[in-house]
Amino acid sequence: MKHIPVLLNAVINALGDIQGKKIVDATFGAGGYSRAFLESGAEVVAFDRDPNVISDAENLKKEFPDKFDLIPKPFSNISELTEQFDAIVFDLGISSMQIDIPERGFSFRADGPLDMRMSEAGDSAADLIEKLSVEDLAKILRNYGDVKKAGVLANAMKNAKPKTTLELKSLIYSPKDVAPVFQALRIAVNDEMGELERALNSVPDLLKVGGKCICVTFHSLEDRIVKNTFKQWTSPVGDPRLPIVEEARFKSVKTEVPTEEELNVNPRARSAHMRGVIKSY
Numbered sequence: 001m002k003h004i005p006v007l008l009n010a011v012i013n014a015l016g017d018i019q020g021k022k023i024v025d026a027t028f029g030a031g032g033y034s035r036a037f038l039e040s041g042a043e044v045v046a047f048d049r050d051p052n053v054i055s056d057a058e059n060l061k062k063e064f065p066d067k068f069d070l071i072p073k074p075f076s077n078i079s080e081l082t083e084q085f086d087a088i089v090f091d092l093g094i095s096s097m098q099i100d101i102p103e104r105g106f107s108f109r110a111d112g113p114l115d116m117r118m119s120e121a122g123d124s125a126a127d128l129i130e131k132l133s134v135e136d137l138a139k140i141l142r143n144y145g146d147v148k149k150a151g152v153l154a155n156a157m158k159n160a161k162p163k164t165t166l167e168l169k170s171l172i173y174s175p176k177d178v179a180p181v182f183q184a185l186r187i188a189v190n191d192e193m194g195e196l197e198r199a200l201n202s203v204p205d206l207l208k209v210g211g212k213c214i215c216v217t218f219h220s221l222e223d224r225i226v227k228n229t230f231k232q233w234t235s236p237v238g239d240p241r242l243p244i245v246e247e248a249r250f251k252s253v254k255t256e257v258p259t260e261e262e263l264n265v266n267p268r269a270r271s272a273h274m275r276g277v278i279k280s281y
């Protein structure tokens with residue numbers, strides 16, 4: 001299934017008039033956001049670490065020559081950008097194309113190699129299970145999936161060394177743990193939390209004054225990182241009990257979740273949250 005952009009209207013509303021503005025789309029995916037920004041008159045620099053998006057990006061480049069570019073790298077590489085932007089937008093997680101292709105190994109609904117690498121490079125989920133100790137594997141299951149009895153499952157995984165999605169699924173005793181276990185491994189394989197933290201660290205200096213950072217998250221762990229980072233940016237700097245306190249560098253933009261209408265059309269938008277901030281100085 002082609003990816004249906006999530007919370008696109010909310011993102012567009014939060015950005016306001018973007019005619020002639022320069023935007024980073026940190027997560028190109030199927031290009032739904034990039035296209036909407038370009039059609040509203042913006043220039044876009046996009047990132048995506050999945051090499052499968054390159055052909056869609058090349059087509060978009062033909063349609064909008066000189067207005068669009070894709071950097072096929074992890075978005076933590078925004079730190080290497082040398083100019084400032086009017087907006088930096090993250091639509092986190094995986095795309096429908098990634099989840100729907102069994103060979104990518106993201107889905108527990110179809111059999112495929114236990115891969116889960118967005119970039120198709122580095123260690124796959126099967127490699128991680130081979131390499132990590134039972135303790136480290138259990139930590140991943142606990143921290144990224146809130147899996148109960150993580151030690152028992154980690155032990156079973158180390159013994160069985162699953163190589164396919166359904167082999168892994170067959171080891172998970174409780175059906176309600178299946179999705180969290182797959183999510184936990186995916187987060188670890190793709191270092192999703194580290195990527196997000198590193199990228200957000202670069203955002204304040206990369207935004208122009210009046211520039212906005214908008215994040216759409218899909219699970220509580222990434223939402224917590226975004227919420228806490230934005231809270232820090234929107235809080236006055238210094239000890240409030242002392243006379244010299246610097247005004248916060250950012251102000252919040254409204255938080256949004258999908259409407260019932262959007263969820264009817266796109267149930268995959270279910271857990272999405274949009275948060276945004278605007279740079280004041």
Ligand SMILES: C[S@@+](CC[C@H](N)C(=O)[O-])C[C@H]1O[C@@H](n2cnc3c(N)ncnc32)[C@H](O)[C@@H]1O
Pocket residue numbers: 003004005006026027028029030031032033034047048049050053073074075076091092093094095118195196
């Ligand atoms: C939810 S999709 C984005 C969909 C896009 N907004 C659209 O409208 O088509 C997320 C995309 O971000 C990419 N991605 C996730 N984490 C990334 C990272 N750290 N660096 C680069 N790309 C990443 C994934 O490969 C995926 O293609």
